[in-house]
Amino acid sequence: MARAWQPDFERLVEEHQSMVFSLAWRMTGDRGLAEEIAQDVFLELDRHMTRIESPQHALFWLRRVAISRAADALRRRRVRGVDLWIEIEENHGAPHEERSSPLGARLEQLLTTLPEPQRAALVLRYQEDLTPEEIAATLESPLATVKSNLQRGLKLLRAKAECHLKEYVRPGKSLGGARADG
Amino acid sequence: MDNPTPKNAPGPSDGFDEFEDKLKQAFLRRPAPPGLKRRILDQRNRRRTARLHDRVVLWQRLAACLVLAVVLGGALTWRHIDQQRKGEAARNQVLTALRITTRTLNQIQTRLAARDSDE
Numbered sequence: 001m002a003r004a005w006q007p008d009f010e011r012l013v014e015e016h017q018s019m020v021f022s023l024a025w026r027m028t029g030d031r032g033l034a035e036e037i038a039q040d041v042f043l044e045l046d047r048h049m050t051r052i053e054s055p056q057h058a059l060f061w062l063r064r065v066a067i068s069r070a071a072d073a074l075r076r077r078r079v080r081g082v083d084l085w086i087e088i089e090e091n092h093g094a095p096h097e098e099r100s101s102p103l104g105a106r107l108e109q110l111l112t113t114l115p116e117p118q119r120a121a122l123v124l125r126y127q128e129d130l131t132p133e134e135i136a137a138t139l140e141s142p143l144a145t146v147k148s149n150l151q152r153g154l155k156l157l158r159a160k161a162e163c164h165l166k167e168y169v170r171p172g173k174s175l176g177g178a179r180a181d182g
Numbered sequence: 183m184d185n186p187t188p189k190n191a192p193g194p195s196d197g198f199d200e201f202e203d204k205l206k207q208a209f210l211r212r213p214a215p216p217g218l219k220r221r222i223l224d225q226r227n228r229r230r231t232a233r234l235h236d237r238v239v240l241w242q243r244l245a246a247c248l249v250l251a252v253v254l255g256g257a258l259t260w261r262h263i264d265q266q267r268k269g270e271a272a273r274n275q276v277l278t279a280l281r282i283t284t285r286t287l288n289q290i291q292t293r294l295a296a297r298d299s300d301e
Contacts (some may be wrong), residue, residue, distance in 0.1 A: 013222055017214035025212060035215055042222045043229065104208030126202070127209040158201055 007052045008041045012043050016059065019128070020066045026123045027070035029112035033077070037069045063128065064138050067120050076117060103165070118153030121146055 020041050024034035044065060045058070052058045111119055117139075124135045136146040 010219075010223065010224070013219050017218055017222075019219065021214045022209075022211040026209065031215075035218060038214070038218060039222050039225060043226060046226050089297045103204065104210075107205060107208040122205070123209065126205040127211060129206075154202070157205075161201070166225075 005054050007049050007058060009042075009046055009049060010082060012045065012058055012062075016062050017042070019059075020062055022127060023063065023066040024073075026079075026111060026127065027067065027116075027119060028073055029108075030077075030156060033073055034070075035120045037066065037073055039068055041066050060138065063124070064140070067124070067139065071116055071120070106165055107157075107161065110157055110164065113160065114153050114156055117141075117145075118149045118156065121149040122153045122157065125150055 011102075014030075017038060021034055024037035025031055025043075028034055030123045041062060044053070045062065048061070074130055094099060111122065114122070120139060124130045124138060125132075130138065132143060132146050132150060133155070135141075136143040139146065
């Protein structure tokens with residue numbers, strides 16, 4: 001049976017390269033590695049093009065494979081901690097115009113110090129604006145685990161931000177509870 | 183598969199608190215590095231060319247194997263037929279020799295019988 005939608009690889013790359021690259025960068029904290037991951041993900045997409053059924057399926061597939069490849073790369077390289085992240089950033093640093101705001105960059109640095117499942121959940125939640133159910137489908141994890149990772153990750157990130165970022169040291173003011181469960 | 187469409191735009195009133203709004207702003211998608219798409223497409227073309235080359239090499243090897251099998255099979259068949267032909271020729275030679283021997287023995291026996299009757 002002929003499919004109504006015919007995938008156009010070049011167009012898919014054009015549309016989703018930013019998303020895949022950003023996911024990989026935030027998961028690994030390494031720009032060069034993120035570029036390699038993005039390339040691998042799209043080349044794997046090319047090999048699986050016949051199985052892609054719709055634009056939404058392509059987007060879902062790209063998110064899942066990008067997170068999975070980034071996790072594999074992290075396991076291989078064992079990237080840990082802010083210091084290493086900064087070292088890598090110096091080696092593979094983005095051009096100045098690509099950098100986010102100082103606060104954003106520091107939040108990203110803190111993100112890389114979180115455990116990998118929490119990082120994946122937070123990136124999908126706040127970069128891709130996915131609901132916990134959608135994150136659970138993407139990561140192929142139980143919903144309860146995803147909600148737990150979101151809450152713990154957000155709590156940890158908030159604590160680290162209050163500890164390390166002067167913008168968040170506000171005596172007497174709470175930053176509010178986590179509402180990451182959608 | 184029911185998959186979400188990313189909205190990816192920071193909004194202060196999506197049910198997020200202040201910190202989460204900051205996170206959304208910090209975690210906006212970054213632009214892909216310049217040339218990433220070109221590198222992906224180049225690598226894809228290289229892989230396709232390599233795959234095509236591999237396929238051609240595979241077919242060439244298969245064809246070579248087929249030719250080799252045909253040549254080997256032909257040689258074995260020819261050898262078998264040649265041996266049969268040589269065997270047949272040898273058998274004919276042996277039969278001819280036996281016929282000559284039989285005839286000679288018969289002649290000798292006839293001469294001996296004639297000498298015995300003369301005596």
